[in-house]
Amino acid sequence: MTENNRFVYTPDPWSGLQKFTDARIGLGRCGSSLPLKQRLEFKLAQARARDAVHQPANLEEIAVQLNKRAYSSLQLGSSVRDREEYLRRPDKGRCLSGESQKILEVQKKGYDLSIVICDGLSAPAIHQSASGVAGGLLDLFRKTPLTVAPTSLVKNGRVAIGDEIGSALGAQMTVVLIGERPGLSSPNSLGAYLTYGPKPGTTDEARNCVSNIRPGGMAVEEAVRKISYLIEKALQQRQTGIELKDTMAEDYLPMAGLLDS
């Protein structure tokens, strides 16, 4: 703070609480308005979030990471032409391209689970968390009798594209991991959407969601535990959505009920 600022700046005596949250608290004020330093920091964060939306996700790299753990994957794309059309036309982002449909047609059918990774609105979320969550889930499933489809990696996809994929693969349920809309403090948030009995036309009340998976939000390990809990319960109840309430016990052991003895 410069000498001049001392006279125009009213500090907030609770600014020490900033260590408990990333929220922009204790910013102080000039009159009742936001001081310039904080205003420019905000603008910088927004500029970065805007850039995150337009950065392409490197899905080839995700395939390499999954392959290292001996998991196979498929490179697919929605019917969107480019990034601008992706933003304006969610309907096209929910449908596979003709080429991708053909790739799925020749796949084996009939699985318990299908994992789908979509770039969505944040490439950084995919780069930081997607293979960790997918790999963690696949490691768990490997210990159970559950059958799992190759992981679908989708460019310019929306959540509902998982319905077309799950249906084409004959999967009992899908888990879509997708880059969420970037926030200023979290341009890297991954969301997981679970759908039992996926088919085109499924609406959002039939899904369960785990959001804010990122460093500083929900950790990858916790996300894997939560998602596997929801999967286990969904397979038991034969449904997802508002009828499937999250009542996970603190000591829940993932897939304990399904582990091979």
Next chain:
Amino acid sequence: MSVIGAYATMGLRELLAKASPPRSGDTLAGLAAASEEERVRAQMALADVPLSRFLNECVVPYEQDEITRLIIDGHDKKAFAAIAGFSVGEFRDWLLTDEVTTATLTELACGITPEMAAAVSKLMGIQDLILVASKCSVTTSFRNTIGLPGTLSVRLQPNHPTDDLRGIAASTLDGLCYGCGDAVIGINPATDNVENISRLLQMLDDLIERYRIPTQSCVLTHVTTTMEAMKKGAPVDLCFQSIAGTEKANASFGVNLGLLQEAHEATLALGRGTLGNNVMYFETGQGSALSANGHSGVDQQTLEARAYAVARKFKPLLVNTVVGFIGPEYLYNGKQIIRAGLEDHFCGKLLGVPMGVDVCYTNHAEADQDDMDVLLTLLGNAGCNFIMGVPGADDIMLNYQSTSFHDAAYIRKLLGLTPAPEFQTWLESMSIHDNQGRLLPVSSKNRLLDIKGEVSR
């Protein structure tokens, strides 16, 4: 057939869509006018439509949609009599005259259908939307009084990405010290389980009790989860739900009128309001029906107005249009968001709904803080009941930008607006506001800062 003839035989649903000011969601749905000229021609034709036609021609069929039935069966013919002879255009001109006062509009509200409100809004400019809305007054109460002339309330929104109680308390303290939180202290939870919801409700209730804050709390989760929390004894002040303007869209949200009725009755039965019994909090937003595949060929602004008919039935404390949250596929840029926010506020107020606006945008829309400053300033002038207060305008849980505590202080200062009177009295007693509603420097010995000690412990 002549051009004029084509519009004369056009159904109301199509005419409303073509007359709607441009927005990306109507283009996405394939409903928008194909050219600027077609849009204005449709507006000219809409101006000549008698209001009475709206009672005989439903944009979503009566047999197929419970909201249409609610609108038609609940229409107050006596109130409508005052405008029964008008066309939509005449209605617009009449609303702008000095003959139409706050009392006129209050009496009229139940005689107006959402489609009439949407239609007249499509013929209005920004200044018309502001001027007429500013004549409307919708007042509600629970532990304080919201919507009185000369007041502007704020929902304090202390969201945290992991629902961390310390983080939430820190943001709540920040907001209270900036005079915010009179509309509600309302958390969007990151995790939707009943235990977590109950934990958050308990924390807010303790805070409100301890400092005797004349306000109400809410955790914004699905009505069924809130009802489950109530059954387990959680302290529920307000029951929240997102709603839309068609039965199909509401089904995609997992609600219908019967379920909302049940939730309303269950919340009323708790009897926690001290000044009034407005216990529901609804959120809406243009484009939600299309997003849920439930638009039935109706433009998004008309459907938004229909959602207010749902809200109106349950006498809510707060109705909030989250105008820019849904993204650029529905409202592409700042210009579209600004107009939509003012339309929603106008239609809600005309229908007698206690309207607030989440002045907001996402990072994938073509909008920025300057656009929000414009919309906030216009809404302040339009008499908006409440806005959001988010620390530094950055919601770290929902990942979008809304209005900040500083923004709320700005608009109150600029227009001489104060919080809800009971809350203003409390702020004075806590030495946060002076008796003119201006922010005081908060002393490090202020009793409210005890929260700080508890957070740090």
